[in-house]
Amino acid sequence: MPKDADNTAILYRMVMTDHMCPYGLKSKDLLERQGFTVEDRHLTTRDAVDAFKAEHNVKTTPQTFIDGTRIGGFDDLSAHFGKSVKSESTTTYKPVIALFSVAALLAIALTWVALGTAFTGRTIEWFIAISMVLLGLQKLQDVEKFATMFLNYDLLAQRWVRYGYVYPFVETGAGLLMVAGAFTWLSAPAALIVATIGAISVFKAVYIDKRDLKCACVGGDSKVPLGFVSLTENLMMIGMALWMLLKLV
Known part of the structure; x- marks a missing residue:
């Protein structure tokens, strides 16, 4: 491989009629954000990809070369620039933070539209109810995966397996009814x-x-650790349910 010009990187990535490698695009973007001029070399056929892999003794593309040295794929390139790359097993609270943040904003928006103000006691009710709907929706994306993961800890599901398939519908349905204030x-x-x-x-x-x-x-692909967040979800539902029942009295 010839020496690259200063501040120039050579990127080999798949760009085919039926497939464009997303990690190739991410590598190109990362290089450009690091101030590199990218010599973007497309591998447009499967034969070209296979020949490239054989020539450089690599198993995957994209591959980046800087100053004549092969850096590697997107993860290797990220590490080269000191960027952390999370593994698939890394735990994170980002999904629930995003979900509850959106639920709060939706509750405020609903309060504004329905009551003409940004915040009332009804906002809290709507926040919890909307959170239930959004959490239920995450589970409904793949009920099978959710039910399987649920079996790890839910006491009723461990005794009655079908409960894991019922739970997402109960949570979502109850949340929707609470948003509407119907059939309490x-x-x-x-x-x-x-x-x-x-x-x-x-x-x-x-x-x-x-x-x-x-x-x-x-949902079943969750990387959120079981603990405080899960307990909070259930306690919020308990509090909301008791409050709604008290309002019926």
């Missing part, structure tokens, strides 16, 4: 039952059994 006699008891079981299950798994698990609260 149905939504509040349903939320209270599933949330109480959930709170007990999480407390036992995390604080009594000391198990290190992922939370199924944002």
Whole structure:
């Protein structure tokens, strides 16, 4: 490989009619953000890709070369520039932070539209109800994966496996009814039952059994650790359900 010009990187990436490698685009973007001029070399056929891999003894593309030295793929390039790359097993609270933030903003927006003000006691009710809907939606994206992960810690699901398939629909449905303020006699008891079981299950798994698990609260692909967030979700539902029941009295 010839020496590259100063501040110039050579990038080999797949750009085919039916496939454009996303990591190739990410590598190009990263190089440009680091001030490099990118000599963007496209591998436009499968034969070209295979020949490139064989020539340079690599298993994947894209591949970046700087000053005649092969840096590697996107993860290697990120490490070269001191950028951290999270592994698939890395735990994170970002999904729930994003979800609750959006729920709060939606509750404020709904309050503004319905009541002409930014915040009232109803805002809190809507925040919890919207959070339930959004959390339920995350689970409904892949009920099978959620139900499987749920079996790791939920006490009722461990005794009745089908409960893991029912839970997302109960949470989402109860949340929607609470947003509308309709059929409280149905939504509040349903939320209270599933949330109480959930709170007990999480407390036992995390604080009594000391198990290190992922939370199924944002779906079956969750990297959120089971613990405070999961318990908070259930306690919010319990509080909302009790409050709605008290309003019926």
